[in-house]
Amino acid sequence: MSALHLYNTYTRRTEVFETLLPGRVGLYVCGPTVYGPPHLGHVRGPVVFDVLRRYLEFLDFKVRHVRNITDVGHLVGDVDEGEDKLQKQARLEQVEPMEVAQTYTLAYNEMIRLMGVLPPGIEPRASGHIIEQIEMIQAIMDAGLAYAVNGSVYFDVLAYAQHHEYGKLSGRVLEDLIAGAGNEARELEGQEEKRNPNDFALWKKADPEHIMQWSSPWGKGYPGWHIECSAMSRKYLGDVFDIHGGGMDLLFPHHESEIAQSTACTGHNPARFWVHHNMITINGQKMAKSLGNGITVDELFSGKHPLLQQAYSPMTLRFFILQAHYRGTLDFSNEALQASEKGLQRLWKAAETASGLKAAAHNEYDVNAIVAACAAAMNDDLNTPQVIAQLFEAARVANLCNDGKLALDAANIEALQQLFKVWMEDILGIRTESAGDDQALDGVMQMLLDMRAKAKADKNYALSDEIRNRLSALGLVIRDGKDGSSWSRN
Ligand SMILES: [Zn+2]
Structure with missing residues (x-):
């Protein structure tokens, strides 16, 4: 549509x-x-x-x-x-x-x-x-x-x-x-x-x-x-x-x-x-205090409830919800949540893979067809399960390309990267689980990089080295380039 x-x-x-x-x-x-x-x-x-x-x-x-x-x-x-x-x-x-x-x-x-x-x-x-x-x-x-x-x-x-x-x-x-x-x-x-x-x-x-x-x-x-x-x-x-x-x-x-x-x-x-x-059911039953299946969100995130086999992350829960159409019932079970967790990890991995793909001179797949299918699905009364099905198709394409079994030119690789960014992160709101923490960490790291740059400018090399070494001990690596320094997790 x-x-x-x-x-x-x-x-x-x-x-x-x-x-x-x-x-x-x-x-x-x-x-x-x-x-x-x-x-x-x-x-x-x-x-x-x-x-x-x-x-x-x-x-x-x-x-x-x-x-x-x-x-x-x-x-x-x-x-x-x-x-x-x-x-x-x-x-x-x-x-x-x-x-x-x-x-x-x-x-x-x-x-x-x-x-x-x-x-x-x-x-x-x-x-x-x-x-x-x-x-x-x-x-x-x-x-x-x-x-x-x-x-x-x-x-x-x-x-x-x-x-x-x-x-x-x-x-x-x-x-x-x-x-x-x-x-x-x-x-x-x-x-x-x-x-x-x-x-x-x-x-x-x-x-x-x-x-x-x-x-x-x-x-x-x-x-x-x-x-x-x-x-x-x-x-x-x-x-x-x-x-x-x-x-x-x-x-x-x-x-x-x-x-x-x-x-x-x-x-x-x-x-x-x-x-x-529509409403949520648990193992096919309505949620009710009298049935003992009233699970709080804290219990779900910590796994501390007799009905739960493990903890489920907030993003797993979000992804699970969006795997059903909003007008259908949604049934909670450990099997269904575990399947969502696996699927979500597959998508994250594919998005990461897509970001590192090498462009070929010729092209064997039209990524924009997936983009068009995502838009059509959302326009059809917010059909998020269909959008997710398209994201799995995008994951398949990214993995094939990465394995050298499918050629994508630069424009299609760019489209594939954008597709994960726009449809998975921006519209479905599925971001990597640590993204919230990373925002704060980003700020702290930028502050440390600025302080280290100042120490270097002041020729205080003992301090600049100490900052780098102590971060390194925490698994945070600083790289010095010609446009300044950047950091990544080890
Ligand atoms: Zn009201």
Whole structure:
């Protein structure tokens, strides 16, 4: 495909991606609720949307990437009843809810940094946007689509459904919801406040012992989970923006509610494209605390979990995620991860081989055919497994050329080197594992090289030799050339 196509969950079609404003993309991705250490359920979304963002930037779009941090209002039941997830954890750890949020926000960001995920341009916190959420709730009330009861405010789903489609994104039919919801909902406290069991909370009244609470026109309370994303995406990306992303588990009620809230307020579905990645399973099973297969990311990186035969590196995990199409399920197993680890090493080795190839006078392989196939695969709804298949083809070509079994001229060798750089490193974000450390090391080494050059200029040869010898003892070799000195690992 010659232009980027994305599957739009809202229309259930693969559509040509066109932006609202030329050259610009507004991308909102639902971020984590930060009440516990990041686990395997957290890893797929950041990687998938990182590759989308990298590819959009490769296509020369200026991307405004917003990913929120949910630090208030997400209740343990995932619906409108139960304790706030952060408040519950704070009680267990005997700390402030904001300490819980800070601890796990840092842990989440460290995890995704290790996995090569670029930080979003804006990372808004729900607790920092209470005013915007109150304003939006007020606007929904002014539109006659929400009502206040006893200090809480609920979205009036039936009133909304009279003039708008409710359930289109998730494919749920309101009549079925009404029939089904009655039974479960009656069990939950607070339901009697609602006109209809499907109504969802925009604002919840807080008991005096509730730590996180704010003043509002309806009394002291806190916002519902769904309103934060509507308010923050609108604030930073406008009433309508290009892409809203998240996991398929968020389709209902979270994203369905977001669409209803925004439409009630602005008259528009906020996103032109709704993009959802599928979920992760472990050895064919859903991940669940009760099944004992909830693996944290730390456990995966250290190998310390009964289900793991070894540690897996962050890049192995990233590569493994990208070996599946984002809309398919992804099943974790030791066999699959070990295969990914091997494949990744093969690609790294081939990229290194490609960088040292000698050009022939004639040419026997058109590398640009691989490049074109990579572009076609990405344009076809981000088909990363196909891109990876093409990288393995590039690896085969590099190895054949290196073995003297295939001739490549200078232009094709250059194309092959560029292919690894652009498609593996820049777009898929697969960099060599030590690249992060090497960045810091590069800086330190440059500093030492500068100091050594100064010592030599001052004719302090004892010092310049000492620097070289001590680095050499650490396996870091300095080479002096006519354009100055350089270094490499021994
Ligand atoms: Zn959200």
